[in-house]
Amino acid sequence: MSDSIEPSTPSTSSTNTTAYIHPRREPFEHGLIPIPKLIFSDGTQTLGPLRDKLVERSTQSPNHRVDSIAISDILQISLDHARLVLDTIATVLHSDSDPIVAAKPSEIEEIGVDVNDLVLFLYVQSYKRLLPRTHKDSAAVADVWPSTSAFDGYLSALSPLQLVRSNSRRFMPSQADEEAHQLSYLQKHLANILSLLADSVEESEESLVCLQVINCHESVIYILAPLRYATIYGCSDTTIVLGAVGKAVRVEHCERVHVIVAAKRICIANCRECVFFLGVNQRPLIVGDNHKLQVAPYNTFYSQLEAHMDQVGIEATIK
Incomplete structure (x- = not known):
């Protein structure tokens, strides 16, 4: 555009x-x-x-x-x-x-x-x-004509x-x-x-990012990317779909949240009425004051999932 x-x-300065x-x-x-x-x-x-x-x-x-x-x-x-x-x-x-x-x-x-x-x-x-x-008569204009539009x-x-x-x-x-x-x-x-x-471009493990989803309410969040760590904190009435997380996911102080994630490990602390759809290599760690939690199998797929799992070192056993 x-x-x-x-x-x-002159040709002598063509490089400058x-x-x-x-x-x-x-x-x-x-x-x-x-x-x-x-x-x-x-x-x-x-x-x-x-x-x-x-x-x-x-x-x-x-x-x-x-x-x-x-x-x-x-x-x-x-x-x-x-x-x-x-x-x-x-x-x-x-x-x-x-x-x-x-x-x-x-x-x-x-x-x-x-x-x-x-x-x-x-x-x-x-x-x-x-x-x-x-305009010199701007007051009169405002009385009879709509306010200035960004596109007009x-x-x-x-x-x-x-x-x-x-x-x-x-x-x-x-x-x-x-x-x-x-x-x-x-x-x-x-x-x-x-x-x-x-x-x-292809990312090395060192370039993968430390993600934080904090204080989100009544939202639907998709983050389909390879990550090292992810923290979900203080969210309510929200659905969060994460790509492959190579280290750990921590979910804390959340209420009525659905989390869908493929990860090596996950820690859940002080959550209420949440549902976790997990593809994890290790048993979830559930600590603190939790109420009415549900844990279900991982239930989604996107075209780059297996590549992202390979990239962060998760065994690609999910089909």
Whole structure:
């Protein structure tokens, strides 16, 4: 979604060229869709897991892309909104070589969209347009016209009649202002964007992570990754599904929690009315003040489970 432009320099300094980057205007000016479920204010925290699901779904497609049905399922939006996402990406995507750009309207659904393009599109949805400079009659505007929308930008600050009557150019941000604002957005979020688009790499045991799920209530949490340790503390009315845990899981002070985990060992302390679906190599350690606990066999599977179990050193006996 951006251009890289190298200024002309003598051949003697070709190894020291400077790259200038400017944002593409189309995704910001024509790609923003006012659908609340497409706005992820926490960035990579939500988009990271969604990207993994989209990548996995794309492997089931012969062209390794995702269609509106996959988008609807994973983003939890209606099919109409998912088709709107596809149509909008086809409109603002720059690369003419991408088949969705040159596709006829009837072909867009069959072709689908590249996952990386979709993730970039979703990240841009959190962009807020540059607000107009304060209008001299802002109080009157507030009385008769809705408050400024993040996606309506300048036009929502004035009613249509006021827009005609006012010298609007004095209040509207210039194109240079808007481009500077877009560039500032990209600079601020570049690290997160790159981390989302980077291919995952195999992790060594030393790089596996110490996970903590603390004080979560009325939630459903999936963490399908190889881990060394996991702590679940102070949760209630929550279902937690963990990937392979190579060392130990500790569940403490939880109430009405369902835990589904494959691990070497698990310690349960001071819990009430919880159900544990366990694939463990050693007998669970249950200590402290516990009431009405149930222990059941491990009962789930995901495509990378056996690989994750091998990675953390758990015998892959679960089928």
